[in-house]
Amino acid sequence: MKKKSLSNHIENIIKNFNFALTSNQKNIIEEILTAAKKQRNIFSCGNGGSASTAEHLSCDFSKQACSDTNLNIKVFSLNSNVSLMTAVANDISYDDIFSFQLNRFGKPNDVLLLFSVSGSSKNILKCAKVAKRKKIKIISFTGFNGGKIKKISKYNINFATSNFGIVEDCHLSIMHFISQYIRNINFKSNKKMIDARF
Secondary structure, eight states: OOOOOHHHHHHHHHHHHHHHHTSSHHHHHHHHHHHHHTTOEEEEEESTHHHHHHHHHHHIIIIITTTTSSOOOEEEETTSOHHHHHHHHHHTOGGGTTHHHHHHHOOTTOEEEEEESSSOOHHHHHHHHHHHHTTOEEEEEEETTOHHHHHHOSEEEEEOOSOHHHHHHHHHHHHHHHHHHHHHHTOOSSSOOOOOOO
């Protein structure tokens, strides 16, 4: 593996991030806002570092994005219920930890946000298949070449690098951009707005 200078490393990160930002972000924001205003459920999930992003999204969309707005976003991380996840993993299969929940709680026209660096994790793919069957809209955030998830998503933002850490960082950043932007365009008080423009 060829060593890169720090400046080249940072330049590569910014290049990947800027390229990914040109695709689908406006459509994704509109999809999330439509779901929020029609009181539909928004689900999120991921594995490893992506699990923490799914959890973080649930927090920021529920609290930060709704503060000083008329929004009441119904967002749920499928990573949150550890008891249920481990029961499904133990009694059925680890591949079913997300799909089991989505099958129980998801409804047509809900939104599913998937975070997967490889885009091919079995439990993520199984969750996406349930979403397809139940007519739940799939939005994915991936790395590498996007994997199988990219192909079956309604909208996808892909960071085309094989560096897991960089992809996870980019996913977290785009989540912050989206949640803050949603708050700003729905802001209704005289309090200082967050500078989160695209």
